[in-house]
Amino acid sequence: DTAVSQTPKYLVTQMGNDKSIKCEQNLGHDTMYWYKQDSKKFLKIMFSYNNKELIINETVPNRFSPKSPDKAHLNLHINSLELGDSAVYFCASSPHTRGGRTEAFFGQGTRLTVV
Amino acid sequence: GDSVTQMEGPVTLSEEAFLTINCTYTATGYPSLFWYVQYPGEGLQLLLKATKADDKGSNKGFEATYRKETTSFHLEKGSVQVSDSAVYFCALSDQGNTGKLIFGQGTTLQVKP
Numbered sequence: 153d154t155a156v157s158q159t160p161k162y163l164v165t166q167m168g169n170d171k172s173i174k175c176e177q178n179l180g181h182d183t184m185y186w187y188k189q190d191s192k193k194f195l196k197i198m199f200s201y202n203n204k205e206l207i208i209n210e211t212v213p214n215r216f217s218p219k220s221p222d223k224a225h226l227n228l229h230i231n232s233l234e235l236g237d238s239a240v241y242f243c244a245s246s247p248h249t250r251g252g253r254t255e256a257f258f259g260q261g262t263r264l265t266v267v
Numbered sequence: 268g269d270s271v272t273q274m275e276g277p278v279t280l281s282e283e284a285f286l287t288i289n290c291t292y293t294a295t296g297y298p299s300l301f302w303y304v305q306y307p308g309e310g311l312q313l314l315l316k317a318t319k320a321d322d323k324g325s326n327k328g329f330e331a332t333y334r335k336e337t338t339s340f341h342l343e344k345g346s347v348q349v350s351d352s353a354v355y356f357c358a359l360s361d362q363g364n365t366g367k368l369i370f371g372q373g374t375t376l377q378v379k380p
Contacts, residue, residue, distance in 0.1 A: 156310075173377050193354055195370040208365050225361075242310060246366045254360075255301055256368055258311040 158259040175243030184226040189240040269294040279326035292355035298359040
């Protein structure tokens, strides 16, 4: 039983296209996140939702738009893809309302390659 | 703002060698501290955690102690195996109560037979 699952695992697309990455968690957690891992493996948070409410929106181009239809799902839509968007995107969830000091559980990642 | 600094990698060891990966942090207050591991082609898995000063987290032979006086959370293992080859990330929880994790830059460990 996969706890945090993302689809697709790999995504290759051309510049200028629009694409979406889907994430679902079956852990019953209140909070979900999107992190970006660059080519040097550095991880940085992009967005966080708590019970469908956006609570973190880091400095991310507005071509990136998260959507949370319910607390078990957090999708990431990217418009007008650019070469620099190539990265691995990780979805994560954590159990405490408004975050707290607990760990996050991560999905397998989506490797996005823009050509 | 809060930050985490890890030792530069890659770290290359022979099997059964002793491992230390240094991690220091800068934070106001008392964050929780974590070590995550990323095996090749996979996502991040929580390895261990500590939520207050002097706590020791341990799992799969790995240990780390939350040292407030030195603001450190060094990862250690007494005898590494080839299967421990991975990227290791030190992280702290954001003080703003959002659950946001702030990661170090990651340290690649390669264990040779």
